[in-house]
Structure formats: structure tokens, C-alpha cells
Amino acid sequence: MFIKIGPGPSSSHTIGPMKAAFHFRNLLLKLTQKKVNKATHFKILLYGSLSATGKGHGIERAVVSGLMGWQPADCKISEFLKIFKDKKSFYNIDINGTNIPLDYSSFDFGEIHHLFPYVNTMILQLKNREKVILEREYYSVGGGFIEYKGEPKKNIITPRYPYRNMNSLKKILKEKNMDLIDMLIENEMAISKLSKKDIFYKLSNILNVMIDAVDRGLNKKGVLPGPIKLHRKANVLYKKRDEKKNVFSKVFISLSAYALAASEENAAGDIVVTAPTSGAAGVIPALVYLLKNDFEIKEEQLIKGLITAAMIAFIAKRNASISGAEVGCQGEIGIATSMGAAFLSQVYGYDVDVIECAAEIALEHLLGLTCDPIKGYVQIPCIERNAIASNISYNAYVLASNYDIKKQKISFDQVIDVMLKTGRDICLKYKETSKGGLALCELKR
Ligand code: SF4
Structure with a gap:
């Protein structure tokens, strides 16, 4: 359905990144404890208009809340609005009992012009110093919908009366x-x-x-x-x-x-x-x-x-x-x-x-x-x-x-x-x- 509930101000820059971060968290939860224990920090690389106007759309707050396991439709708005109120805020993201730190320096605002297949691209990384433990490339494709690189073809559920226009x-x-x-x-x-x-x-x-x-x-x-x-x-x-x-x-x-x-x-x-x-x-x-x-x-x-x-x-x-x-x-x-x-x-x-x-x-x-x-x-x-x-x-x-x-x-x-x-x-x-x-x-x- 193309009508969804979520926090403002942007479906592409707030809801999409929150869903991507939530998806990434679920991947992290499946990692072995040995790998999680080695993690030193997160890196979030933003491209296209996510980079150009992400700050104004509260993209940092959206990513942190998704990594903490919050979903757009049921996030507690009073708690959500407190995230990154202060420039010095930092968060420990709990992944199976291991706390991984995240603050403003975790975000890299990259090129607006780029060669990724979709304009609003974000790469989420879990790192051990310079080494990447896990990475995924997400695309925020509008209206709060996301896709990711290498995504398997979904089991398409066919509507009873399919139409395209x-x-x-x-x-x-x-x-x-x-x-x-x-x-x-x-x-x-x-x-x-x-x-x-x-x-x-x-x-x-x-x-x-x-x-x-x-x-x-x-x-x-x-x-x-x-x-x-x-x-x-x-x-x-x-x-x-x-x-x-x-x-x-x-x-x-x-x-x-x-x-x-x-x-x-x-x-x-x-x-x-x-x-x-x-x-x-x-x-x-x-x-x-x-x-x-x-x-x-x-x-x-x-x-x-x-x-x-x-x-x-x-x-x-x-x-x-x-x-x-x-x-x-x-x-x-x-x-x-x-x-x-x-x-x-x-x-x-x-x-x-x-x-x-x-x-x-x-x-x-x-x-x-x-x-x-x-x-x-x-x-x-x-x-x-x-x-x-x-x-x-x-x-x-x-x-x-x-x-x-x-x-x-x-x-x-x-x-x-x-x-x-x-x-x-x-x-x-x-x-x-x-x-x-x-x-x-x-x-x-
Ligand atoms: S498309 Fe651009 S100008 Fe139009 S409502 Fe969204 S942010 Fe504002």
C-alpha cells in the first residue's frame, strides 16, 4: 500500500534510511559472536541527495533508531525526537550483548553525482578499525521504499487482477x-x-x-x-x-x-x-x-x-x-x-x-x-x-x-x-x- 505511517520529515531521507538500518541490524544479529566482538564502530556512507540534504532531514536520527531496532510505524516519537539533539551525542548499539559505538563522526557525506544505480544510495558498514566486517548497499527509492544491492528477486505475490497502468x-x-x-x-x-x-x-x-x-x-x-x-x-x-x-x-x-x-x-x-x-x-x-x-x-x-x-x-x-x-x-x-x-x-x-x-x-x-x-x-x-x-x-x-x-x-x-x-x-x-x-x-x- 502506498500510504504509510512514519516520522517526518522525509520518506526518502528519514523512513527509507530507518528501514535500511533496521534491515542491517537484522543482518548483524545473524553474525557469529566472534565477528560481533571484533567490531569497533559503524560507518554510514551517504550519496546523492541523501548526502546533499540528509542533515536537514534528520538522517542521522533515522539511522540510529533503525539500528536500535525501531520501525517507522511504531517508533515512540518523543524518544525519536531526542536522538542527536546534542552534537556530542553518542550511542551504543547493542548487538547480541556487544555495544558498538555510533556518533556524528560515523556519517560520511559523499558525492552528490555518483555512479551507483540509484540516486539516493547509502552504504552501511560494521567495521573492525579499517577492516569491513559486514557491508550492505541500500537504495532509498522514494515513498519510504528501499532496495539493496544483490537483492534476490522477491517472491512476487500476484494481485488477483494485475495491472500496470x-x-x-x-x-x-x-x-x-x-x-x-x-x-x-x-x-x-x-x-x-x-x-x-x-x-x-x-x-x-x-x-x-x-x-x-x-x-x-x-x-x-x-x-x-x-x-x-x-x-x-x-x-x-x-x-x-x-x-x-x-x-x-x-x-x-x-x-x-x-x-x-x-x-x-x-x-x-x-x-x-x-x-x-x-x-x-x-x-x-x-x-x-x-x-x-x-x-x-x-x-x-x-x-x-x-x-x-x-x-x-x-x-x-x-x-x-x-x-x-x-x-x-x-x-x-x-x-x-x-x-x-x-x-x-x-x-x-x-x-x-x-x-x-x-x-x-x-x-x-x-x-x-x-x-x-x-x-x-x-x-x-x-x-x-x-x-x-x-x-x-x-x-x-x-x-x-x-x-x-x-x-x-x-x-x-x-x-x-x-x-x-x-x-x-x-x-x-x-x-x-x-x-x-x-x-x-x-x-x-
Ligand atoms: S519534493 Fe522537494 S520541494 Fe517537493 S515537498 Fe519534497 S522536499 Fe519539498
Whole structure:
């Protein structure tokens, strides 16, 4: 499922490295005691945008927590946020009773341009002085997913109705005369081996985490962590929604405040839901919160919307990318916006043609969007971009649900293909390296 729970601020730089470190820990636990006893220290080598902006995304904290055996979905956020609060912090990682030290000097920030097969690469090493006892090369491929060098071909669990893009999905629906949501649920049941009831239970939990993130964000004030000293804005904006002058903008103000709230929580490193990434963790939660609290839409409808949104993320990852380091922000906020438009169309009961059209419109106007976070922090432009994106999702849904969609000239699959090609053409400095674009702007005091 392309919607996951984990700590902010980045799925590629926080959740992915945490999962890689957790995986590495499990390898260490299988080493002989003789080998573990020889270990003197860890070395963590970071490349690509993990090197360029890893510090701003708290990558050190993510690696330590993974090595300690923590997983993104169930890590205790108050404990997580204490890690590396102090520059002099050091940790003893317990591997079968042997303590192996780790501190800031364990991290090497390597080249941004490199020859590894994936842009966000990290090598984890257990060492005995200069000698490597165990090493593994991991790739953080976006949305919190990881792969590693030499990974055996997974036992692929085939969904009941395999599809690779929107076109093949629609073909199946036509041939089987099926409803989209029934097909997606049957696929999820086949992959997860869960019952429909359990899938709904899991997604209900995810909805609650989204709603919690918005609630927390709406109630907090002050400055976000990091050197930018960016003030939280969700609380202030939310209070303005009932002012007389805002009577026509109330929905947009609410939606924007909800998106800011969840994104500010992400920037603070708190628990959010990646949809499809943590940088874009405000878009779907804002729509969910609006529909639940302002329009009283039932949970079952929201869950069906989430399942549909996840289908959009799957197609994007399968045929292009959802990683800012690979294709720029069009793959993160662009896809989140598409997911949001599809989510709304499903919640309001439209068929797959309208869902496709809404998703296509949403992404079409965000093609070429670069990723250039200031000082490497998921704050500017990321937080406000989530607010704008949630409004675009709504707008795309409104257009699609009122158009004569049979007259649409561009398909969702075509836009995904253009996103990939555009992403390849975007130069590296605009792909989560903070070496170009807005990242070069001098900030007002
Ligand atoms: S600019 Fe977009 S892709 Fe880049 S870190 Fe921010 S939200 Fe993620």
C-alpha cells in the first residue's frame, strides 16, 4: 500500500534510511559472536541527495533508531525526537550483548553525482578499525521504499487482477464488468492476505493518524526546528476562516490550514502519513479532514477514497517515480495532488473515467515542478506547496466531475510518461540537492 505511517520529515531521507538500518541490524544479529566482538564502530556512507540534504532531514536520527531496532510505524516519537539533539551525542548499539559505538563522526557525506544505480544510495558498514566486517548497499527509492544491492528477486505475490497502468486497469474493469473499488480491494486482499474487514481496519487507523496530525498541527504555535526559523501558520490561518471577509473563501482557507497543519507536523519530525511521500504528507490528510469534519462524510467512503488514491501512487511508481531526488517535486507533490483528485472523485461516487480525468488534470499542471528545499529542510517551499496542492486537487476534481470527459484528449498514462521524461531532463541541482532554484534565495530576517 502506498500510504504509510512514519516520522517526518522525509520518506526518502528519514523512513527509507530507518528501514535500511533496521534491515542491517537484522543482518548483524545473524553474525557469529566472534565477528560481533571484533567490531569497533559503524560507518554510514551517504550519496546523492541523501548526502546533499540528509542533515536537514534528520538522517542521522533515522539511522540510529533503525539500528536500535525501531520501525517507522511504531517508533515512540518523543524518544525519536531526542536522538542527536546534542552534537556530542553518542550511542551504543547493542548487538547480541556487544555495544558498538555510533556518533556524528560515523556519517560520511559523499558525492552528490555518483555512479551507483540509484540516486539516493547509502552504504552501511560494521567495521573492525579499517577492516569491513559486514557491508550492505541500500537504495532509498522514494515513498519510504528501499532496495539493496544483490537483492534476490522477491517472491512476487500476484494481485488477483494485475495491472500496470490506467489503460490496463480499465481494460480489466471492462472485461470483468467490475467496479473499480471491488477490484482494488480484491487485489489488496490477495497481496496482504488480509480480509476485507482487516484492510478497512488498517486504513481506518491510517485515517486516524492523518486526522491526529492535522489536529496537532492546528493547535500548535511557534517556530519549526532548524535554521530557517519558520513560524507555524496553520493555527493563525484556521482562526481566520470564520471572519466575515472570508465567507467565500472558507473552504479554501480550511483546506489550506489543514494541509499546513499536517505538513508542519511533518517538518517537526512528528508522526505523519506518507501519501505518497512525507514531503507531500499534507495533501490527502487535508482533504480527509475537510470531508470528515466539515462535510461529515462517512469513514467507509473515505477509506474507499484512500484505496483509490493508493492506486494512483502505484501507477506513478510503477511507470515513473515518486521520488523528488529522481524526478523533482512533480513526483511528490504532483502525484499527491493527483491522488487527492482521485480520492475526491471516488468519495463522491464517480466512476473510473472521472477518477482518471481528475488525476490527469491535477498532475498535468504540475509537470516540471522542481525540488529545491531551502537549506535542505522540508519547509520552504514544501509546507505551503501542500496547501496549494490540496486546493488544486479539489479544483481538478471539480473540473473532471463537471466536464464531458469523453472529450478529454490526454490520458493519465500519458501524463505519467511525460512526468518521467521531464524528470530525466531536469538537471540534478533541482532534484532535492538544495543546489539550485529557491534553495539559493537569501532569506529575509
Ligand atoms: S520541494 Fe517537493 S519534493 Fe522537494 S522536499 Fe519539498 S515537498 Fe519534497
